[in-house]
Amino acid sequence: METVPQKFRQDNNKKAEAFTIFHNNEAQTSDKLCLFAGYSFTGEVADYVLYYLDAISKEGYKIAYISTSNIKEACIEKLKETCFLIIEKENAGLDFASWQCGLKQCNWGQDYKHILIANDSVFGPFLPLGPIILTMNKRYDMWGMTDNYDIAYHIQSYFVHFSEKVIKSSVWLIFWQGMETEGVSKEEIIRRFEVGLSVKMSEARFNIGVHTSIDTLIKSSGGGNNQISPPLVYWQSLIKKFSFPFLKRELLISTTISKAYWSKHIYINTNNWRRVVAQESDYPVKLIDEFLQKHFQHTGSTNHRLKTKQRKIIFVCESVQDSDSQRVLLSFLEWVKREKSLPFEIIISSKKVSNELTDQLLTLGLVTFFGGLSGVEKNELKERLSAESVGLVFSNAIENVEVQQYLDFLSVPQVVYAHASLFDGATSPLTEASKSWVKENATRIIVATRSLKERINLHFGKNWDEIELIPAFTDEPNELNEEHSLPAHHYLSGIRKDIFFVGICNSLSERMSAELIPALIAMLCKENKSIHIIWLGVDASHSLFETLDNNLYKAGVHDQVHFVSSNRAGAQIFNSLHVFLLPSNDVSLSLINLKLGLRGVPFVCFENSEWASEYLEAGMGKAVPYLDLNGMVKAVLFYYQNRDHLQSEKDRIAAITRKNYLTDIQAPRLWDLLEPHYDESEVVPDNSPVVAILVHIFYDDTWKELKFKLNFFKDKNAQFLFSISEACLIKEDLVKDIRTSFKNAYILTTANIGKDIGGKFALIDFYLSLELESDYIIFLHDKQSPHSLIGEEWKNNLQKIIEYKNYNQILRTFEQDQKVGIVGAKEHLISEYDNTNHTFLNNNDKIHEFLRRYNISITNYEFFGGTMYWVRTSIIRTFFMKHNPMEIRSELEAGNVLDNHGSTNAHTWERVLSWVASGQGYRLQGI
């Protein structure tokens, strides 16, 4: 039967209310009525809603669907399958007006014994509703799913069921018939009707209750606030522990959900919702996925800010000391970046140290040195992370517990990958409190050695059944292609090519090294002058070094020993070694061993060397009884005398190492262990302002620092536009690096006209031509003022606008005062205007000319010197749509121009660009 929509103008007390009935199948009979309020963002009734309606219908309810948005014809047909009445009404009065409208069409429910009011604000049901309805009906006259004490005790209105006793009461009729929503605010509707409904029914002595009360939840979870919305805060425990059938839609589409109760110190994390729903029910999660995809697509098309992003992973790194655990983490992070493209940031437990490892980590992402943070800074970090949608914390040491405890507020899984064997002594590196935190909260422990697993279980007095072993891994070295016969290092050059090199790694800090190793060397080298020792990792400033040197001299083997500090132990050294000796049990040398393993170098160690057992089992080396120096010497001499055997071992060992210990082998295994705790397919909406960052680069030695600072913006809604001066000596390398580091960045290599101003005008033209949309533009350049002694200070001040700790403050400044047009460094907010004679200290003639030419009329001549600041995009757009930036650029001076000898267009524009904002009625704000 074809639907003939019936249009109504229903006279209410004051104003006519319009609604359309699309479908009304009076033939359906049931004593159960469901009034379902819906609103579709896209005009389509989502499949998850149809699923919900079907579930209600299966419980014998006649459904009246009242929509406050336009419904497409195709959707009406779908709705007809479950709904007897389909109404489209104006979007006013929230759900209560919809239910009222539906009730009125159904004789105020007087023909029914059960009435359910519900809406499309939840996904579900994850369980059949029948048993819940049956049980709850027996207990209560009016019941819902959850309650709270916000304003007053009330049942939350997304699902409320009424019995005949209530329906037939005068309170019912008075409530619904007297409901007036016209012109009433949202807050007032909630107060009067959502809260008011429960209050009125309680006052009428009806028995009211809920499926899972907030009191029960608080008791169960240890929380203390009963004025929050339980399906938001306790969504996970509701589903997991209380067989709760719904998940609030708001949790997944709101961009601010994580901080909905931040003022009450409650952080909501929806991490892993897909897995929770899938594990606890047979609900088709794809219905939610499809809805979210369409929803974000739709809202994204009308709101340029709205994007979706994957959840961030926080990697906690013990320090930036060059050790196995740090190197393995670095390899893993590089792999994650390469293979997964997930957002992540790094928190280092220790204080800031500038070294090679720090630089490598900074290249990968934002790095925070937790050890150096003050209390205030820690709070700021918490504030920032609370808006980052974190999905997982991964720590590379159990000793990172302080940082992990700090991150506890995020309520995300925390996985520890332990390397170091700090648990070998009787003393614990952790306090009792930390120990107990790890015991209770570490979601998963992964270890790099088998013995560490036993020690950890012993140490914590807990048997982590799921402790998995992922051995240390390393990357395939590029330098493997080099000739193996290359001299180890320049100071080894001149040594005969037939020398047999034996490597030893010891820093002299280990016990017995100064005595035992020289003895071992003497035994090896005295009789065999073709055997040379390369001693890696030695510290020449160590107090024992002189004794050691003397001992070797006395033993007559001094000339056969070459000391190499660990940081110089590069590929060429590794390539030249034939055998590697490990005369110590208490050193973790996994990575050196792996690097040598990739080159096929066998190792000889003592039996029961804790770290070596896995490698021995794999067949990468030999073990002799503890302190059996003779045995060790014999093992080396065996290789020395059987070069053919050594050669065949080389290929075999290299193959074993490559097969088992490369990053590409172990990193995916490690990822598989994280995978149950981090769902790559989950996305979260991000509505943060879009910032276009326009950067001009001129110098050849400033990029690294700038890049590290800009890394922060990669996880934000940011567009990167770079102008590299043609005059930059490394422009080709920069273009390459920018393309690698900033995906989708737009790059220009601009001719050296007008210094940074010329670059910025070209970028403005590029930005406008590409029709990019952003809320703010940040102007930056690689400031260097070598002629000024405080040039470095200038640069740091100017660039504080891209310090991540200032990001929120800058946004707040703009959002709180719509008249703020530009935000920059307060130290550079200056005025050169002399009020008495109306002149400017510098570029006076040109400034007057430009102000006239571009019709800029202002009274405050403050400007941001240095042209680095945030500016509202609308200001730039308004001005430069009228005045072509490339036309302006064509008037700028060429080369590296200074304004010491007179006015220049470039320097005049440095000032006028700020006044473009002032001229539009905005003001400049320094931070």
Place this chain on the structure above:
Amino acid sequence: MFFSYTFLLKSFYENEFIPESFSTAAGTKLSIIIPVSSDLGKYKKKYLEKLNAATFNFAFALTPSGSNLTTQSLNVGWNAISTFFFLPNYIKKGGSYLLIVDEVLPNQQMLVNQAERHLHKQGIFPISKNYLNVAEQPANQVNEYCYFHNLVSSQASPSTDHYSRLFADMVADKALNKQIIVVVEGEEDFNRQKEFIINFEQWVYENQRFYIELFLAYKRNNDNLLEIKNENKKLKFRIDNYNDYLLLLRKTAKWHVDEYHRIHREKDMLSQRSNVPGFDRNENYASSRYNYDTEIQKELESVKASREAILDWYKKEYELLPLWYKRFGHVIKVMMGKRSFKSLYR
């Protein structure tokens, strides 16, 4: 491939055809030439996006679809399309931009000059004024970087004689090391040209091996020469760049030295005053004197630190200069009598 080929896309705005990757000599990227058109300004977003994300190199040509250059094509709004020249994959040689201009009629010369002036203002200096003449067939045209021969784009089915003539002309025109311009209509035409190029290269390999070896050796040398030229340019840039700064620095340094002496003089004067009989030596004076001395001391230290900063900066910048430049500097000092000749050998 022995030679480098650049494809001039005659019908770029009609069919938007861009050839797939085509590896030419020395593994260089595919390069194309796009005729300049007012469409570039009109659909700037589309073409900027297309060319920004491209894996090929490109250059512009003032050659309107193979026909003669028109006045219209010269009035494209050069400022508006200047941004295209700044895309990193625009073909440049030693900082100059490749711009091909086809057959300029006398009455159009003024417009071409105007276009050049516009580009100059944006810092865009075309490589050569010795422009090509693609339209004027069958003459072979050459400039410093590009070479066009109508035999390459000839529709005739190629023969050995065809290849032989082409190669002989290339040698005669000294074109072996230049970008060979191949005019392409669309995909079908490109495939035909591609086949021609492959066959031509094969013919060269089989029949002109000695020439090719000689050519490759020449190319290597030429590349080295270019590299040296480039290095020289970079150095010149650095010297030019810091010249002004050094002047300023000298001024600043002088001010610091004067300040240093002034403070010293003031300090001496104060200490002499304190020795004058009857001079108030009460405690307040002692205290204020102490503070004043401390302040002067601080100022002195700050000036000293500044001086060191200047020296550090100078040393750093000086370090960056190549050794031969520094040596050259010493030679000049000798010539100026500021240094002995012998000292150069110490």
